[in-house]
Each structure stands twice: as C-alpha cells, then as structure tokens.
Amino acid sequence: MKILITGASSGLGAQLARQYASSENELILLARRADKLYSLRKELYEKCQDVSVIVTDVTEFETLQEKIKTIENLDMVILNAGISLGHNQDITPIAEFKKLYDVNVLSNHAILEILLPKFENKGSGKIVFISSLASLFSMPSSKVYSSSKRALNAYAEGIRYKYKPKGIDVLTILPGFIKSELTDKNDFDMPFLLDTREGVKRIKSAIDANKEFYPFPLRFYLIIRLLNLLPSFLREKIVNSVS
Numbered sequence: 224m225k226i227l228i229t230g231a232s233s234g235l236g237a238q239l240a241r242q243y244a245s246s247e248n249e250l251i252l253l254a255r256r257a258d259k260l261y262s263l264r265k266e267l268y269e270k271c272q273d274v275s276v277i278v279t280d281v282t283e284f285e286t287l288q289e290k291i292k293t294i295e296n297l298d299m300v301i302l303n304a305g306i307s308l309g310h311n312q313d314i315t316p317i318a319e320f321k322k323l324y325d326v327n328v329l330s331n332h333a334i335l336e337i338l339l340p341k342f343e344n345k346g347s348g349k350i351v352f353i354s355s356l357a358s359l360f361s362m363p364s365s366k367v368y369s370s371s372k373r374a375l376n377a378y379a380e381g382i383r384y385k386y387k388p389k390g391i392d393v394l395t396i397l398p399g400f401i402k403s404e405l406t407d408k409n410d411f412d413m414p415f416l417l418d419t420r421e422g423v424k425r426i427k428s429a430i431d432a433n434k435e436f437y438p439f440p441l442r443f444y445l446i447i448r449l450l451n452l453l454p455s456f457l458r459e460k461i462v463n464s465v466s
C-alpha cells in the first residue's frame with residue numbers, strides 16, 4: 224500500500240508511520256521539520272525501505288499542491304497535521320485563529336483538491352481525517368480548536384457521500400487525549416489520556432477495519448454524548464464548573 228501521512232514528524236503521525244512501516248508498504252512522510260522526518264525515515268529503514276519525505280508547510284497551499292502533484296498510485300492519505308492553541312479563556316487574535324484553520328481545515332482541502340481526481344480515476348482510495356472528540360463538545364478554553372475539528376467533520380461527511388459510491392473510503396477518526404507534543408502543552412488533568420502507542424494502535428485498527436466514524440475512548444465519548452443530551456442550562460452549569 225502507498226500511504227501519505229501528513230504531520231508525520233511527531234506524535235500520532237510519526238507513530239502511524241511506525242505502525243504502517245513494512246516491506247509491503249510505501250510511505251510518504253510530510254511535515255515542516257526535515258530533521259525529524261529524516262531521522263524517522265532512518266529509524267524505519269529496517270522494516271520499510273520505501274520511505275520518502277516531503278518537507279513543506281501545509282499552510283503554503285500552492286507549494287504544498289506542487290509538491291504532492293507528482294504522487295501517483297496513492298492508496299491512502301492520512302490527514303493528520305494539526306495544531307491547537309492550548310487552553311485559555313482569552314479572545315483569540317485573528318491571526319492565530321486563521322493559522323489554526325489553515326492547518327486544521329483548509330490544508331486538507333488543498334491536498335484533496337489534488338488527490339481526489341487521482342483517486343477517482345483509479346476508482347479506489349482511502350481518505351482518513353484525524354478529527355477529535357473535541358469536535359463534539361465545545362469548551363470555552365478550546366472553542367477555536369473544537370470549531371475547526373467540527374468543520375472538518377462536516378467536510379469529511381460531504382466528501383464521504385460524494386466519493387464512497389466511486390470506490391473511495393472516507394474515514395473520520397475522533398481521538399480523545401493521546402500523549403504527544405500537542406497534549407504535552409496542556410497543564411490540566413486530561414481525562415482518559417492514552418499513551419501514544421496505545422492510542423495509535425486503536426487508530427490503525429479503526430483504519431484497517433474501515434470504520435467510517437470512530438470516536439474513542441468509548442467511555443469518554445459516551446460522557447460527551449450524555450452531556451449533549453442534557454438541557455442547555457444544566458450543560459452550561461457543568462461546563463462553567465469545570466472550566
């Protein structure tokens with residue numbers, strides 16, 4: 224399988240590369256930090272000799288598109304690159320808000336604008352969106368991040384309706400907290416925090432099983448579902464008591 228992984232220089236993306244590294248797979252690792260990508264390629268060499276690297280900033284859409292244009296016969300893209308603004312109650316400066324949307328939402332469309340026609344011509348392909356449980360519940364301290372991932376869910380849903388009948392699988396993975404550089408910045412107790420290896424093992428199982436919508440860990444997901452069922456005045460009380 225030929226697989227493109229965005230945000231492969233650390234955290235979930237790097238661990239996904241480790242889990243997909245095998246003699247049967249060809250990996251393309253994309254991110255900004257060249258040193259991290261090349262050292263990951265070296266680390267994977269024993270298990271997978273076919274690893275290439277694309278060093279680019281996903282918010283530079285034209286350059287990004289130029290760089291991925293040359294990829295042929297791709298079987299799967301894992302759209303994993305993402306950022307958070309940490310957790311704070313301040314009003315987000317517009318430049319930071321825009322940057323987050325460029326990475327978490329628009330860059331995925333920049334990539335798919337190139338890849339969708341290729342998958343369509345091939346009559347097969349798999350698109351994996353790495354969303355978040357945060358897309359299902361908005362806390363005041365992470366509203367910008369939550370809203371970006373909710374936008375991603377809506378975009379993924381539309382893509383799925385259109386392209387599934389054309390043989391293209393579209394999966395949305397919604398992880399809770401998993402240890403990574405992104406969560407290392409959080410200075411609060413993260414409920415149901417998973418170790419990187421365990422979290423990514425679950426993501427890979429869901430991808431391999433073709434789960435179209437995979438929120439996890441289940442207990443955290445059920446709590447969020449329950450909160451969403453409460454009357455809004457009660458939900459408001461709970462949110463304000465924990466934030």
Ligand SMILES: NC(=O)c1ccc[n+]([C@@H]2O[C@H](COP(=O)([O-])OP(=O)(O)OC[C@H]3O[C@@H](n4cnc5c(N)ncnc54)[C@H](OP(=O)(O)O)[C@@H]3O)[C@@H](O)[C@H]2O)c1
Binds near residue numbers: 230231307356
């Ligand atoms: N960890 C969690 O608890 C959790 C939970 C739910 C969802 N997620 C999602 O999982 C994904 C991976 O996050 P993570 O936790 O593994 O965090 P991470 O370790 O910080 O990884 C983020 C990755 O995105 C890349 N990236 C960020 N900005 C980029 C840009 N402008 N251009 C190119 N690449 C960029 C980073 O690479 P460079 O810095 O080298 O460019 C890095 O490889 C994100 O979409 C995140 O929202 C994470």
